[in-house]
Each structure stands twice: as C-alpha cells, then as structure tokens.
Amino acid sequence: MSDSNTSDFTNPSSFILQGIPGLEEAHVWISIPFCTMYVIALLGNFTILFIVKREPSLHEPMYYFLCMLASTDLILSTSILPKTLSIFWFNYREIDFSACLTQMFFIHCFIAIESGIFTAMALDRYVAICYPLRHSTILTDPVVAKIGLAVVLRSGVLALPTPFLARRWPYCRTNIISHTHCEHIAVVKLACADTRLSSYYGLSVVFLVTGVDVFFITMSYAQILRAVFSLPTKEARIKTFGTCGSHLGAILAFYIPYLFSFLTHRFGHNVPLRFHILLGSVYLLVPPTLNPVIYGVRTRQIRDRLLRLLTQKGT
Template identity: 80%
Template sequence: MSVSNTTDFTNPSTFILLGIPGLEVAHVWISIPFSAMYAIAILGNFTILFIVRIEPSLHGPMYYFLCMLAVSDLVLSTSILPKTLSIFWFNSREIDFSACLTQMYFIHCFLTVESGIFVAMALDRYVAICDPLRHSTILTNPVVAKIGLAVVLRGCVFVLPTPFLARRWEYCRTSIIPHTYCEHIAVVKLACNDTRVSSYYGLSVVFFVTGVDMLFIAVSYTQILKAIFSLPTKDTRLKTLGTCSSHLCVILAFYIPALFSFLTHRFGHNVPLHFHVLLANMYLLVPPMLNPIIYGVRTRQIRDRLLRLFTYKGI
C-alpha cells in the first residue's frame, strides 16, 4: 500500500505508524526485548494485585496506592505495546484516526494519573514517618478512596482537551507518523494549522501538573529526611529510611526517563529520530516492568507473602 506524503485531507480516516524510523530492518529483533519487558510488566503487576488481594495484612493505604500504580502500569504498557508489536511482526501500520486519538488520550491520561499516585504515596510516607501515631486516623479507607478518585479524575480532566484539540486541526501535510504510537506532539506536527494552542496546553500540563507533583514529592521527602535524621540511633534511621526506599526507586524510574525524553524531544534537535522514538517507548515500558520488581524485592511483606505462596504450592 502506497501512502502519499502530500495527500489533501482535513480529517484523515487513518494514520500510518512507521515504527522506529531508520531501524525498520531491526524491528523483529527490537520486538524481543519489548515483548520481554511487557511480559514481565503484566506478570509482575498482576502478581502485586493478587498478593495484596489475598493478604489481609497488606490492606492498608500504602498497598492500596501500590495497587493503583499496578493498574496504571498495566494500562500504560497495554496502550502502546500490542500495536507496536503488530507493526514489528506483521507490518500492520494503519491506525484509525479515532483509535489514534483514543490511544493518545489513554497514554497521557495515565501518565498524569501515575504522577498523581506517586504524590499520594509520598503523602502516605510523610504521614507514616512524620506523624505515625495519627497515620491510621488520617489515611482511613474512605480518605484513601477519595484521594484515588481525585487522582484519576485529575488525569482524565486535564488531558481531555488534548484529543479534542487534535481532532479540530486540518491534516493536509501527511498521514505518516514517524513513531510506534500516537504520541501527542508527533500527531499535532502533521497538522497544517497553527497548532500552538495544542503545544502550549501540552506544556502547561507538564509544568503545572507533573511539575507541581514533583515539587510536592520533593517537599514531602525533605520533611521525611529531616524526621529520619532526627531519630536517635543509626539502626532506627536506616530501618525507617528503608520503608521509603521502594517509593524513591519507582519515582526515579518514572520521572528520570520521562524528563529526559521530554527534554530531548523539545530541545534535542540534533538527536537522531530513532533515538527519540526508542526513548519514548522506554519510558512507557521500563517503569511498568521495574515497579513490581522493586516493590517485590524491597518490600518485606510482599516478598514474604510471595515466598509463602510458592512454598505452599511446592514451587
């Protein structure tokens, strides 16, 4: 099927996803680590959900937020990888216009949701360490449910204008997206209108949502570290710090690749396109894979329950 780069249309029926431009001959080989990461993400996050579900001692705020993170990770990785693998394996590059905008919405919505979950987890750690006697009275189940609902609604509402703005542009340049999925800026760049509204709105979401989240997390951990270093003994300090280590690791695994991808996309004009695309895939695949591993290894309650489950089944 041939696709013209200068097709005249205002509302395309389909887009064409190129995959990873410049690395087409390596698509099958690239699909191997991508598939492995996706399989680990699916298995790991479902395991977290299962362990928390069957273990009554894990029915608390920290683990409820962890379950929300697992669901968000499953949605994020599933939003991009099935279509990416169909490009790699079957050269199935067409994607319906509405499906493209839907994929765009889910990706950016759940990135925002995940950022909000990290804020909620930071709040939980702050209360647990800085005001431990009131932890169970402050973060009750209804409060946790309200925080979770607020995080999801915030993501849904703030990202909602993105696909509606993208739908109203006229696409008269090309139907080819040099990417493996419908990333917001990659789609908007195809429009022949002045799309500064979309660009500015995307930037505002990054700075006023994700930026505020990062600031809140930084302030929370500043207070947490002050409280930890004021503890009387080294063993107590290390033990208390250990309760935050998993959360700190998943925060770094999420924000560092995302920030690096954002900066290279906006300002790295000399960076090869295939590197942009690979990085954009990595920051959606690596955190969902790493998060259950980090919590499974570093959280004793989850690790012990998983070991008991395997021992019970004779594994």
C-alpha cells in the first residue's frame, strides 16, 4: 500500500504503523528501554515457569495461578514488542490487515486474561487466610483448572467482537496508524463511517472486565483485612498480611498504568499524541516486566529455589 495520507481504498490489504510521530529520530534510543523490558519479561517469566515446573512443592493453587500469569505476560509482550522493535530498528512499518486485527484481538484478550488471573489470585489469598484449614479442599486442582478456563473463555468471548467490528468498517481516509501497534481506537479512527458501536463496545468491555474484577478484588481484600485484624498479635497480623504483598504489588503494577492510560486517552484531549502512544505502549510492557521481579523478590519459596538453582549451576 502507498504510504500516503489519503487513499480511496475501502478494504486495505495492509496498514502502516507510524511508530511515535514526532520522535522518529529518537526511535533507536527509545527502543533501548523497550528492548530491555522485553528481555527482562522473557527471562523472568520463563524462570517462573521453569522453577514451578521443576519443584513439586510449588504445585499449589497460588503457583498455578502464577504460571498462568507468567504465560499471559509472555504472550502479551510478544504480541506487540517484535513488531514495535522492527519499526524502531528497521523502519519496517507495514502490517497486513488481518495480522493487525489479530494483534488487536491478542492485546485485548490477554489484558482481560491478566485481570481475571489477578482476581483468581485474590480468591486464593482470601481462601488461604479466611479458611486456611479448608484451602486444599476448596481450591483443588480441578477447581483451579476450571477457574483458569473460565477466565480464558470470558476474555476470548469479550475480545472477539473487537476485531470483527473493526473489519466491517470501510477505510477510505488513510492506511497510516499513528501508533506502535494496532491499538483498537487508533485503527477505528481511520474508518469513514459511524464507529460509535466499536467505541461503545470497547468502553463496555473495560467496565465489564476491569470494573467487575476490581470489585471482586476489593471485596476479597476487605474480607482478608477483617480476618487479619481479628488475629491476636501484631506479629501474626503482619506475617499473615505479608503473604499478600506480592499479589498487591502486581495488582498495582497492572491496574495503575492501565487505568492511567485509559483515562488519559479518554479525557486527556490536550495531551500530546506522542505521550498517548508512549503510555499506551509502556502500560502493556510494565506488568510483564515487573511481575516476575515482584514475585521473585517477595515470594520466599521462589527466591530460595532460584538461589539454589544458581548455586548448583555455579558449582
């Protein structure tokens, strides 16, 4: 397709990803932190998966959910970073129309999966603290598998209409997307039709996924705090609530950039476009990068296994 600002096509065979408009000269420098975060995400999440698989003592609901989170982070970061880096390094900006819609689906689907996994992990912490003697009988392996399947199905069903709606619009303005990846709103804005249905659906999914998940996480932690404050000693309260530290850190690393990006995009009309694009790219990279670091530092079992593994390799 021609790299032009106007065209008469209605069904483009490809789009042109512009990267970060106005910062083209700095693309190589911007790629350094992006590439660094991606490498950390790959190494960290593969390490989590390897350690949990290798250690039978970690075959528990908490670590099963952690493996689901690590797998989700790997897919989410890989769905955008290789293409983004090809833009920054080689100026390879063209992306097939179907590939663009596929990338759009993966982004929305796995963001929703990640949110659902955090909710499942909050449920695990709630059962472990409020019903410690029944934890193993409530969250059995089949129950954990069903929860994981439900999270994936919910996310897939809610994300699937997004690319289908985008495919049905006629594109007769331009094939240039002002972004580093096929972000839903950035693509839909190129259509020469009334795309309010796509906008309303995208907004509804945000509230159905993020709103519902944040509500259940909040309710879980309200019950956890109630149980913690009923413990007789300060040491017991600190020790018990400390088991939630990794989960709370990962939740903040996910929801704060996500909500900030969403609110800035929806209401920050005076915010420069380059800032929107940078923020929209970074919030997809921050959780995959920080999650393995948070769990590696805060979770003693994983930290001990990793140190033991490194010690054995060094001897």
